[in-house]
Amino acid sequence: MSQSRTCYLLICLLLSCAVNQAGAADPPAVEAKNGMVVAAEPLAAEAGVEMLRRGGNAIDAAVATGFCLAVTYPVAGNLGGGGFLVATLPTDAGAQTIALDFRETAPAAAHARLYIDAVAAGKTNASTLGHLAAGVPGSVAGLLYALEKWGTLERRTVLEPAIRLAREGFLLPRRTHQFLASASIASAMSQFSATRAVFYPNGSAPAEGSVFKQPDLAETLTRIANDGRAGFYQGKTAELLEKEMKRGGGIMTRADLANYRPIERKPIEFSFRDYRIVSMPPPSSGGVCLQQMLGMLSTFPLEEFGHNSSASIHVIAESMRRSFADRNRFLGDPDFHELPLTRLTSPSHIQAQSKTIKPNAASSSKEVLSGASAREKEQTTHYSVVDRNGGAVSVTTTLNGAFGSKAVVAGAGFLLNNEMDDFATEPGKPNLYGLVQGEVNAVGPGRRPLSSMTPTIVLDSGGRVRHVLGTPGGPTIITNVLQVLLNLVVYRLAPQAAVNAPKFHHQCLPDRLDLEPGLPKDVWSALERRGHNLKERSAIGDFQLISREPTTGTLYGASDPRGGGAARGH
Ligand code: DON
Numbered sequence: 001m002s003q004s005r006t007c008y009l010l011i012c013l014l015l016s017c018a019v020n021q022a023g024a025a026d027p028p029a030v031e032a033k034n035g036m037v038v039a040a041e042p043l044a045a046e047a048g049v050e051m052l053r054r055g056g057n058a059i060d061a062a063v064a065t066g067f068c069l070a071v072t073y074p075v076a077g078n079l080g081g082g083g084f085l086v087a088t089l090p091t092d093a094g095a096q097t098i099a100l101d102f103r104e105t106a107p108a109a110a111h112a113r114l115y116i117d118a119v120a121a122g123k124t125n126a127s128t129l130g131h132l133a134a135g136v137p138g139s140v141a142g143l144l145y146a147l148e149k150w151g152t153l154e155r156r157t158v159l160e161p162a163i164r165l166a167r168e169g170f171l172l173p174r175r176t177h178q179f180l181a182s183a184s185i186a187s188a189m190s191q192f193s194a195t196r197a198v199f200y201p202n203g204s205a206p207a208e209g210s211v212f213k214q215p216d217l218a219e220t221l222t223r224i225a226n227d228g229r230a231g232f233y234q235g236k237t238a239e240l241l242e243k244e245m246k247r248g249g250g251i252m253t254r255a256d257l258a259n260y261r262p263i264e265r266k267p268i269e270f271s272f273r274d275y276r277i278v279s280m281p282p283p284s285s286g287g288v289c290l291q292q293m294l295g296m297l298s299t300f301p302l303e304e305f306g307h308n309s310s311a312s313i314h315v316i317a318e319s320m321r322r323s324f325a326d327r328n329r330f331l332g333d334p335d336f337h338e339l340p341l342t343r344l345t346s347p348s349h350i351q352a353q354s355k356t357i358k359p360n361a362a363s364s365s366k367e368v369l370s371g372a373s374a375r376e377k378e379q380t381t382h383y384s385v386v387d388r389n390g391g392a393v394s395v396t397t398t399l400n401g402a403f404g405s406k407a408v409v410a411g412a413g414f415l416l417n418n419e420m421d422d423f424a425t426e427p428g429k430p431n432l433y434g435l436v437q438g439e440v441n442a443v444g445p446g447r448r449p450l451s452s453m454t455p456t457i458v459l460d461s462g463g464r465v466r467h468v469l470g471t472p473g474g475p476t477i478i479t480n481v482l483q484v485l486l487n488l489v490v491y492r493l494a495p496q497a498a499v500n501a502p503k504f505h506h507q508c509l510p511d512r513l514d515l516e517p518g519l520p521k522d523v524w525s526a527l528e529r530r531g532h533n534l535k536e537r538s539a540i541g542d543f544q545l546i547s548r549e550p551t552t553g554t555l556y557g558a559s560d561p562r563g564g565g566a567a568r569g570h
Pocket residue numbers: 376377378379380381398399400401419422450451452453472473474475477
């Protein structure tokens with residue numbers, strides 16, 4: 001079994017232990033009046049709420065939480081990765097909707113045969129492990145762009161909690177200890193001396209509950225606090241990164257860093273029932289798939305079918321199958337390809353897809369596929385924020401795999417991503433997640449790899465925030481956001497119940513319906529009778545949800561029991 005596959009299984013196991021420990025009853029969501037932050041790690045959620053208490057808005061809080069996660073949640077929080085931010089900010093003219101793309105880009109020296117050649121030269125893990133796997137990081141540029149354009153607090157104020165936690169340390173949580181101590185992660189991470197120095201200072205993972213300090217990371221964060229984007233993309237940090245690349249055989253240069261830009265994009269927006277859905281456009285596939293799946297499902301009586309009944313799971317899974325067929329074939333970086341977005345999201349196309357769903361029989365993916373498919377992997381993180389003025393921010397950010405490429409930049413203290421593996425590194429070849437992507441997502445200089453990250457906000461007909469949604473989980477991100485949205489809007493589940501409910505996933509190829517434990521046996525048999533190829537799959541995602549009750553304005557924060565996160569309100 002490959003190292004990445006072993007890491008993936010280990011993460012699933014840790015997550016499923018968390019679910020089992022959570023017990024059967026859904027605890028109530030956390031309640032607050034003035035603001036809420038829900039994140040995968042409690043100190044980071046607290047840092048966001050601190051900004052809200054100081055009078056900051058949802059953007060200030062999101063940026064503080066984002067920088068904090070880079071310190072307190074190293075498995076996925078990051079300076080060396082990328083992500084997407086979707087926001088709705090109140091203005092006199094109604095809600096302003098925002099989609100900010102700070103996805104990593106391929107270095108200028110990257111080309112379509114990069115990983116084909118690397119594999120031929122015997123470097124079989126080149127797109128997942130080590131320096132060649134890293135795209136040009138976007139997180140710092142993205143967070144600072146958001147803060148400067150839409151935030152209200154000083155950069156130093158917003159970065160203060162992250163710097164403090166890196167310098168003074170924090171008590172290492174059990175989950176991070178378990179990740180670091182697992183044999184597969186430890187052996188992959190230990191190949192890099194700078195990574196050993198940070199995460200295995202005495203030869204093994206720091207003990208659970210020990211004070212974990214990251215002085216080099218504190219210095220990098222301080223340079224960012226002092227000099228803004230130049231503190232990361234130029235000067236000492238850029239120098240350290242270039243040196244690290246040379247040492248590790250990577251291709252990223254200082255020019256790549258200096259050239260990195262986040263991009264404001266037009267969000268994917270559409271109506272579903274009485275709601276307005278705002279989500280991420282390409283290079284994420286999330287918003288397009290969400291629009292397609294909800295569109296297909298509009299023609300079915302989902303309430304009548306019942307929540308997580310075999311009839312509803314069947315049609316929802318069929319909508320997933322059809323949408324992933326389009327995703328994998330037609331989506332990639334919109335700045336390098338003319339993507340057929342108008343056609344893919346047109347009512348006529350969505351209706352035509354919907355009509356092919358048979359009420360009592362599974363389709364075959366071969367039949368549905370008019371072409372190819374995609375790829376990715378585990379560990380990413382999501383955080384949701386709502387402020388007292390109704391501003392809302394939904395951010396999903398990632399290093400891609402757990403601890404990304406596993407390579408820390410010596411002297412700068414942060415991990416590099418392995419996002420290059422989200423490209424179709426060899427078109428036609430299924431990757432770790434069985435997704436097979438096409439030419440449109442091939443590696444090319446400056447390109448952004450196709451993503452499944454789906455930060456999403458649901459507004460009511462008056463433009464007020466109702467829900468802020470998101471999760472990690474590779475391709476299951478899209479299908480998990482769909483299910484929590486349906487659980488809230490169609491099935492009217494309470495926020496925590498909507499998050500906790502068992503999930504399922506279909507991604508067209510492999511032609512298989514994955515089900516989390518917890519669904520009744522007769523649902524399994526009824527799905528099998530329809531011809532679905534079923535597989536039990538442990539914990540899907542680590543959802544971070546905020547719901548706003550429309551009449552009282554009370555906020556409810558629901559962090560997923562599958563992870564170790566928390567909702568913090570004020
Ligand atoms: O952008 C993507 O779609 C992937 N790099 C996300 C990976 C992920 O969600 C891993 N999470 N558990």
